[in-house]
Amino acid sequence: MKNSQTSTPSDFIRTIINKDLASGRHKKIIVRFPPEPNGFLHIGHAKSSTLNFGLASEYGGRCHLRFDDTNPETEDQSYVDAIKNDLRWLGFDWGEHEYYASDYFETLYEWACILINKGLAYVDDSHENVIRLTRGTVTTPGVHSRFRDRSPEENFELFQAMREGEFADGACVLRAKIDMAHPNMKMRDPLMYRIRHTTHYRHGDQWCIYPFYDWAHGQSDAIESVTHSICTLEFSTNRILYDWYLDALDINPRPRQYEFARLNLDYNITSKRQLIALVQEHVVDGWSDPRMPTLAGLRRRGIRSKAIRSFCQSVGTTRVDSTHDPVLLDHFIREDLNHLAPRIHCVQDPLPVTLTNWPENHVEKLTASYWPHEIPKEGTRELPISRELLIERKDFSETPSKGFRRLTPNGIVRLRQGYIIRCTSVEKDGQGHIIRLLCEYIDGTLSGENTSSLKPQGTIHWVDAIHSLPVIVRVYDRLLSDTSIDEDLWTSLNPISLVEHRHARIEPSVADDLSDQRYQFVRLGYYWRDPESMDQSSTPIFNCIVPLRDSSHKSTSDHSNEIKQTPKKIESSTPQRTLTTLEKQWLQRSGLPRSTGLAIYAVDGAIEFFQAAASSAPRVSVSNWMANHLLPALNERKLSDLPFGPYQFAELIQLADNEVGTAHEIRMVLKLMFDSNVPPAQLLSDLQDSMIDDPEIIKPLISDVLNEFSDRVTAYANGKVGLIGFFVGQVIKRVDGNVNPKQIQELVSEELARITS
């Protein structure tokens, strides 16, 4: 079996953590999983919790479970319990680190008072609608509230009165005083507290003011000493506020927020609102309906948490919006169950078969293995067979299409773990429907004791008509008939997302098995007893966990010659953005090409720097080196903070232009200049002294490389020209970069030409 998660995952979050650990910013990482207890966890939460709990165990840190329960109107203890249950089922352990944002209300209140004191927060009596309207739009600034300039003393008194219940719901709010014209809407005096005279499931009527998400979340992270606060992408615009609050409170060291893409599944619904609608309209059988993407639903379908964890790990962590194909989940479910589920027989849609040459009333008890040969497990069960059998209706065809590998009139087929049979006759009712097959079994063909040389068309599953047990089998399909909802939820629903086989029959061996036993129904899929209808019905109900892969379409399919589309080249002169007058003037004045000109224009002080440098070195070279090397290397630094000025930079450029140094060397010198004030010419000559340029030294190195990678030399000779870069890179690596790549490139080319000619 292939193991798809042997390699440790690498993603941008782990890269950040590695860096933080290496730099000593953190000795130990603390992350958190912060659900709001207002609904059930779904597959998306599985991704988030797998990430967070996974990070904690990988890095020997810890992951807190924190209930983000700051809105008393929607939250409830029953959700807390359900969430904890789901997380434990997923296999996560938070030990004693179970926290509630609502337990921090007192601290949050005190911190709000600090902001009021600093003049950074104010009580606003404006009506809800007024606040919304005066916030402005993404393109127009907002307007200051007329309560914005209340004194800290007045604000403090009002805020205390808010807490003490002196105002009705909605009478006023506490807002942070930031910037009503900020380009990020979240910074336009965001709300911190609202008044709600509602009973909180955890704190009763102790509070009537409740903090908003932004005011509660970062501060809760800080209280718990969280180092990396990982949330989904839609919160990225909140990050600036997250940081602003922590700055305002002088919290240090402080948590940092990182965002990743939430998990979307094709053919599924992930919106909480729509999931509620399905439950309320009884389209599904509650939150745990096996078609639901909730953890409760997946669990009831019979999927084990291991499969879900594998799936979540395999989808990775990125910042790219993406939707996943559920076939990937299916794959991990099958991989998990393959070695776990004994093979048994169940006929979902029975067609009676009479073995005409089988003695009446004779019953034979076959001993049948639970496992196919390649699974190293032992175990058998008794499989009764008599004159009357049942096979799958789909396993017989009077008019078989090409490639049909099952029973046909006069054809032979093997009853799995039993005899080979031949169909001799077909019985039909008045309407022409097949109601029974008459077959003959062939003596001497019993599984394992076959003495015949017959080659059956295929192997089919079956059960004995008398000894088998009646069961109801539920087979689930996708909730949506298309990958996503188009326009309306109700018309997008898959009408056959549930097929119930009410007349299915199963072999008798399962009668006393444990209720959580999972089986593979041979040739159908993986199944288990529906845990929620265990005693309601005398007829056991089985859920299909996942069907087997089905490649029956392969042999009959005929789309082998699909049209290969030739990529079209769209030729068009790319439109360019219209420049501001100042930009135009600058380009005209400098005579620089658009791209380099704009790069220089965009950086503070770069124009002056350029003009000064260009007075003693060629303009084009100066602009190229600035735009492509100097300015990008600046990062956070400013031009004025560098240990060198434009004239030294110009000296460097001249060294390049006069070919005193190669482009490669000049780049290395530039890097050195960022941390030294030695003149460029000096740096260059020092560097060149340490460079290896003697062909007699280099050539043997090249031969070594080409010998070591002789297979790649062959590939190169066969046309894989791109390998030249690989060879050059290898040589450079061996001398720690102290060579001129251009020279190496030339020498390697010569050598390759010599070898391969």
Next chain:
RNA sequence: UGCCCUGUAGCUCAAUUGGCAGAGCGCCUGGCUCUGGACCAGGAGGUUUCAGGUUCGAAUCCUGGCGGGGCAACCA
């Protein structure tokens, strides 16, 4: 139309930070098999969104274009 994020195989992700464009799933072919499963072997599939630029060398750096997503709740 402001700010932020984001484009690599059909899908989801890698690419040692400027040096061979790879993996898993899916698909196809063959092998094996008493499961049209599993397993084994192989294959197809790429102008790295596009156009320029810098470089011996660009998925990676620079400029611009095009596309996708998020933000204007007294929700989180």
